[in-house]
Amino acid sequence: MAKNENNGWNDFDIGALLFSFDKETKNIATTLQEDRPYSNSNSFTASVADWRVMKPVFNKEFCIDCQFCWIYCPDMSIISRDKKMIGIDMDHCKGCGICVEVCPTNPKSLLMYDEHLEDEEALIAAWPAKEEK
Amino acid sequence: MADKIDLLDIEVWDGNMAASQAMRQAQIDVVAAYPITPSTPVVQNYSTFLANNQIDGEFVMVESEHAAMSGCVGASAAGGRVATATSSQGFALMCEVLYQASGMRLPIVMHVVNRALAAPLNVNGDHSDMYLGRDSGWIQADAFNAQEAYDLGLMAFKISEDHKVRLPMMIHQDGFMTSHTAQGVKTLSDDVAYNFIGEFKPMNAMLDLDRPATHGVQTEEDYHYEFKARQHHDLMTFAKAKTQEVFDEFETLTGRKYSMIQEYDMEGADIAIVCMGTSVETARLVATDMRTKGIKAGVIGIRIIRPWPFEEIKEALKDVKAVAALDRSSPNGALGMLYNELAGCLLQNAKPSILSNYVYGLGGRDLTKDNIKQVFTELKANADTGKLTTPTQQWISLNGEALNFF
Numbered sequence: 001m002a003k004n005e006n007n008g009w010n011d012f013d014i015g016a017l018l019f020s021f022d023k024e025t026k027n028i029a030t031t032l033q034e035d036r037p038y039s040n041s042n043s044f045t046a047s048v049a050d051w052r053v054m055k056p057v058f059n060k061e062f063c064i065d066c067q068f069c070w071i072y073c074p075d076m077s078i079i080s081r082d083k084k085m086i087g088i089d090m091d092h093c094k095g096c097g098i099c100v101e102v103c104p105t106n107p108k109s110l111l112m113y114d115e116h117l118e119d120e121e122a123l124i125a126a127w128p129a130k131e132e133k
Numbered sequence: 134m135a136d137k138i139d140l141l142d143i144e145v146w147d148g149n150m151a152a153s154q155a156m157r158q159a160q161i162d163v164v165a166a167y168p169i170t171p172s173t174p175v176v177q178n179y180s181t182f183l184a185n186n187q188i189d190g191e192f193v194m195v196e197s198e199h200a201a202m203s204g205c206v207g208a209s210a211a212g213g214r215v216a217t218a219t220s221s222q223g224f225a226l227m228c229e230v231l232y233q234a235s236g237m238r239l240p241i242v243m244h245v246v247n248r249a250l251a252a253p254l255n256v257n258g259d260h261s262d263m264y265l266g267r268d269s270g271w272i273q274a275d276a277f278n279a280q281e282a283y284d285l286g287l288m289a290f291k292i293s294e295d296h297k298v299r300l301p302m303m304i305h306q307d308g309f310m311t312s313h314t315a316q317g318v319k320t321l322s323d324d325v326a327y328n329f330i331g332e333f334k335p336m337n338a339m340l341d342l343d344r345p346a347t348h349g350v351q352t353e354e355d356y357h358y359e360f361k362a363r364q365h366h367d368l369m370t371f372a373k374a375k376t377q378e379v380f381d382e383f384e385t386l387t388g389r390k391y392s393m394i395q396e397y398d399m400e401g402a403d404i405a406i407v408c409m410g411t412s413v414e415t416a417r418l419v420a421t422d423m424r425t426k427g428i429k430a431g432v433i434g435i436r437i438i439r440p441w442p443f444e445e446i447k448e449a450l451k452d453v454k455a456v457a458a459l460d461r462s463s464p465n466g467a468l469g470m471l472y473n474e475l476a477g478c479l480l481q482n483a484k485p486s487i488l489s490n491y492v493y494g495l496g497g498r499d500l501t502k503d504n505i506k507q508v509f510t511e512l513k514a515n516a517d518t519g520k521l522t523t524p525t526q527q528w529i530s531l532n533g534e535a536l537n538f539f
Contacts, residue, residue, distance in 0.1 A: 014237035014299055016360060017337055017346045024343050031263035 018042070032081075044094070052095035054112045058089055059124050069099035078129040085109075106130050135189045138182075140320040146281040148311035151318050152218060152244040152304070153178035155286025157188055158326035159242075162213030162333065164191040165204025167223060170256045171308040172246035175218035190214075196222035202230035202241075209239035210336025210348040214290065216241065218306060221248035224262040224371075225255040234301045235270030236364065237348050240293035241301040243271075244286065247410065248308040248497040251409040254449060257497020260309030260409060260461040263438070264470055270364055272302040272372050273438040277395075277413045279316045282306045284389060287321070290330045291379045295432070297371040300364075305438075309317070309497065310411040329386055373440045393442035395434040396449055398424055402431030404512035405450065405486075407475060408459035409435050412493075412500050416459075419505040430509050435471070454516035456486040457508050461494045468526055468539070487515045504529050 013019075020043045022030075027038065028116040042100045063085050070078040070085065077093040079086050088099075107128045117123060146154065152175045156164065166176040182188045191208075195201045199221055209215040219227060224245060234241050245262050249255040266273060273291065276282040285304045293302040306312055337346045352360060357409070372395075380391040395413065398420045399405065406416045413434035420428065423430035433449055435442070450456055458477070462467025467473070472490035479485040491508055494500045508529070514522045524537035 007356065007357035007359065009366070011336065012356070012359065012363060014363065014367065015337065015348065016236050016350045016352070017348045018350050019337075020345050020347065026343065026344070028342065 019108055022048075035078075047091040049091055050095060052093065054095045054097065054113050055090070055115050056095070056099050056110045057094065057110070057113050057120055058088055058095065059083070059109050060085075061109075061124075061127075062105045063109060068102045069110060071081060072098050072102045074098065076097050087097050110121060135187050136185070137448055138187055140322060140440070142320060144320050145315050146279055146283070146318045147313050147315045148175070148276070148282045148306045149246065149313065151279040151283035152176055152246075152286050152306070153182070154320070155283050155326075156216050156242075156244075157182050158212065158287065158321070158323055159216070159290050159330050160189065160327055161216050162190045162191065163193060163208035163215050164217055165195055165201045165208065165215075165386075166217045167195050167198045167201045167219070169223035171199065171248055171258070171264060171312045172218045172220040172314070173242050174181075174225075174392045175246065175374075180461050181323075198226040199230060200203065202227040202234065204235065205241045206234050206239055206454060207245075208397035209234070209241050210237060210338075211340045212335035214333035215239075216243065216290075218244040218246065221250055221256075221262050223271045225250060225265060228265065230302075231266060231269040231271060233349065236360070238299040238364070240295075240299055241299060241496075242286075242289045242293055243301065243303045244282070245303045245305045246308050246312045247305050253496075254295070254463060255496040256308070257311050258312075258410070259495045259497065260305075261321075261495075263303075263305050263409075264462040266303060266469065267439055270299075270300065270368065271370065271439065272300055272376070274302065274304050274376075275409045275434070275436060275438060276304055276306045276311065277409075277411060277434055279314070280318050280389075281391075282311065283318050283320070284383065284387070284391070285327055288329055288379045288383055288391070291382075292372065292375050292505040293372070293437045294333060294457055295375045296334065296336050298375050300368055300452045303409070306391070307487070310326045316515050319387070325386070329383070368440050373437075373442075376437060391436060393437045394449060395436050397432040399431035399433065399435070399449060399453075401429055402453055402514045403429040404455045404509060405431045405453045406431055406457045406459060406508060406512075407433045407446075407471060407504065408461075409433065409438070409471075410461065412459060412461065412505075415500060415502060419502050419509060422502075422506075423509050428509065428513055430512075443478055445474065447481055450475075450479060450486050451484075452481045452521075453486045455512040456488050457491055457512055458488065459491045459493055459508070461492075463495055464492065468499055472526070487519070489515065490523060490526040492526065493531050498527065498530055 070080045078090040168176045249259045250261040289302045414496035416432040420430040458471035528536040
């Protein structure tokens with residue numbers, strides 16, 4: 001529960017519920033996340049990046065925009081625009097690795113690395129080569 | 134569009150059919166249920182109505198009572214009128230979800246056909262399951278016969294779905310004694326019944342895509358306490374006021390009067406039995422007999438168990454000398470629930486009545502007129518001598534050596 005100014009027992013909406021948006025919305029499904037009027041109590045406004053031990057790193061060079069990672073991500077943390085994979089929402093990704101698991105390219109376009117490895121350019125420069133099968 | 138049923142003014146229904154008909158007339162959106170004895174016919178009749186095109190809503194067959202109540206929670210949060218029925222072990226399996234339903238403030242209506250809890254396994258009536266639900270945050274009403282199961286079955290939707298109340302409601306009836314005993318039940322026509330209940334008005338519906346809501350959120354030490362306080366407050370104030378309001382409207386419509394507690398022969402009563410379920414009717418017969426013998430005996434039937442009618446009971450018992458609380462559930466290590474609740478009320482009266490506790494009828498053991506006569510006789514001795522002349526707790530009609538405590 002997000003704190004608000006009035007937090008006495010009589011100040012909440014009844015029922016254990018929270019509204020995703022501060023106001024009424026129209027056509028929310030076709031509005032991009034960054035343009036939605038999320039309320040403070042919506043998880044979109046909270047970062048859970050510190051839950052992560054491993055993180056996915058995205059290498060655009062091999063990506064074929066199949067959207068598998070976008071479909072499978074349980075936290076809607078794959079950012080896709082016009083059916084192109086453009087990156088990962090690192091505020092909400094919990095590092096589960098499902099995107100890497102389902103990535104069909106060779107080599108994979110997403111790989112898991114230790115969270116503390118900060119230099120992503122170096123990781124991409126040392127990306128594994130195509131595996132011969 | 135569902136076909137209507139032309140009901141006779143008086144139909145011969147058992148308690149289960151009375152409950153099913155009230156559910157049909159309410160035009161429920163979703164019933165999720167898992168049948169269990171003795172409430173099985175509630176759901177069975179309902180599915181027959183569905184098969185006969187007499188119901189428009191959905192009927193969801195689930196794999197357990199836990200799933201049944203979970204289905205009800207989902208459907209109710211989504212924004213529909215929802216009801217179900219259960220008994221005993223099924224009720225016990227629902228318990229976890231009962232608290233979810235009330236905490237999420239979902240107006241689910243449930244017929245609970247009361248039955249004993251195993252072990253030993255037993256299909257007959259007692260109030261063990263009713264007592265199990267008493268801290269669950271639901272409004273609990275008790276029907277003493279089939280007519281009342283029907284009437285309360287209609288009124289429940291109107292009480293529970295009120296936007297200030299928004300709390301689920303159980304209607305209890307005694308397993309077999311009410312649920313399987315056919316009686317004359319005065320009916321309302323489908324139109325009159327539905328117009329009385331009114332159309333379902335959703336509130337914060339999960340499926341309102343213009344204002345989506347997340348139901349069943351988590352709160353820790355920051356706000357959990359406030360949520361529970363709000364729920365308790367609304368149950369104690371709004372639910373109680375709305376119940377009385379609906380009782381009054383129902384009386385205007387039908388002439389049948391309901392109140393938080395039902396008082397019989399209580400005018401100037403010296404002694405009184407307080408009980409629930411079918412026992413109320415048996416006790417009434419005996420009280421009337423007692424009155425013809427000049428003994429001022431009365432009966433109070435608890436109509437609304439939660440919210441507990443504290444003030445009403447205090448007032449009704451203020452001049453009564455001796456009172457017996459009849460509990461039809463094994464207290465398992467205490468005095469009975471009714472005894473304890475009544476003691477709380479009596480304590481605040483200037484002259485607290487002498488209170489005694491009787492456990493009876495577990496697993497369907499009959500409570501006879503003679504049993505009740507004996508209770509009244511003992512109460513009279515308490516009233517005459519001004520003190521408790523029996524042990525505080527006695528077990529009625531128990532085979533073997535007499536069992537009593539304190």
